[in-house]
Amino acid sequence: MARLPLYYRALVETAEHRIGTVSSERLAELAGVNAAKVRKDLSYLGSYGTRGVGYDVEFLLHQISRELGLTRDWPVAIVGIGNLGQALANYHGFGARGFRIAALVDDDAEKVGRDVDGLTIEPISALPDLVAERHITIGMIATPAHVAQEVADQLVAAGVRSILNFAPAVVTVPEGVSMRKVDLAIELQILSFYQLRKGGSGRRHDAVDPNGGLREGMAG
């Protein structure tokens, strides 16, 4: 489930407060979801809560870590070291351990050879070797949109099995490869769409801003 990471984070925080046991209600509050959902999700992991008491924080943390594969090492390659790629490379706060930037790749001859956060930028032709030698299974695409598909194909060909795509483009991957996307422009457009629907302001290019009622929260 996609909510497991939320529970994980909530549990980490709880553990930091030296709390040994947590109820589904409390966990739901911390994760921002429904309590019944928490219980169902956890029971789906064949979980062991204690009725009348709650869940043992440490034990549950361990179970979820295992389920999410956080006990492993996940080397990651970043392709495209522009603004975003560089920020990703420097971003040490992935929160969860195990995800480690293991290779930086860029097409631009200007950039190849430069160091970012202790890693050398390699040419894209080196991708297959890098993936194989460094046991990389996850790739991030931080390139311009028009080369995203090409880069994805090369990542897959090199043996990468999961891709996180930041480029604003539709990218398809073969069966057996996972792919998720993060698109800032789309997120912003969704926000503006809702704001407009709520009767929100935002200035017209030509004229004044209208205003009007119709509440419809979407906080989650």
Added chain:
Amino acid sequence: MARLPLYYRALVETAEHRIGTVSSERLAELAGVNAAKVRKDLSYLGSYGTRGVGYDVEFLLHQISRELGLTRDWPVAIVGIGNLGQALANYHGFGARGFRIAALVDDDAEKVGRDVDGLTIEPISALPDLVAERHITIGMIATPAHVAQEVADQLVAAGVRSILNFAPAVVTVPEGVSMRKVDLAIELQILSFYQLRKGGSGRRHDAVDPNGGLREGMAG
């Protein structure tokens, strides 16, 4: 709908190729979704396709622009000018017009006053004035997790009506305010989860990497 931006992008590409008319089938292919879904979504906008022919690209583009509010100006404030905030500030490729970085805010006295991409970093105390004067309605949170909620509260208090949260924390906002989140750690954890489920590699901290079958694509 959250798919409108995808159609929008597909239509922009189509228009660039000087194509005047497009079928739902083709549009579905470009946006990476089902054709029936495209038709339903577009008909929901009270759309005007022509049976036997398809949709007029320019006309549809105009309709969707209006629906998404892309004909307006959407000034955006970024709070937290660390790695990510800086990258966001420098990122000119928001793709869709209208979204314009209008203010940079940070708590750190070291950073206040510095220029990033032509904008001066302001102290967080200036937030209410900035939001009011520059008609800002969208805020991005690029701070560490432990101040995310506090920053969100201040954004809301200042009058921001939509928030895009990059901090790995659960943030709640009052009814009437929209909030979406982008969390890299969660995305990575979801990918590793699926990869593990598929029987994927990824090295254990202690030992060798196993390997085994069970395909289960999740490409979209």
Added chain:
DNA sequence: GCCCGCTTGTGACTGAGTGCACAAGGACGG
């Protein structure tokens, strides 16, 4: 002017996810 083929728009079906509400069952106090 009529017919044929192509594409839209939509009604019905399916399946997954969500939330409620309650029974099952352990812990703790007496």
Added chain:
DNA sequence: CCGTCCTTGTGCACTCAGTCACAAGCGGGC
């Protein structure tokens, strides 16, 4: 040792998005 209280685990009903398949309708050829 027993009863009570509290929290889990889950059966059930419901909603909603996704998908299929088909009728309606428009353009173009003859």
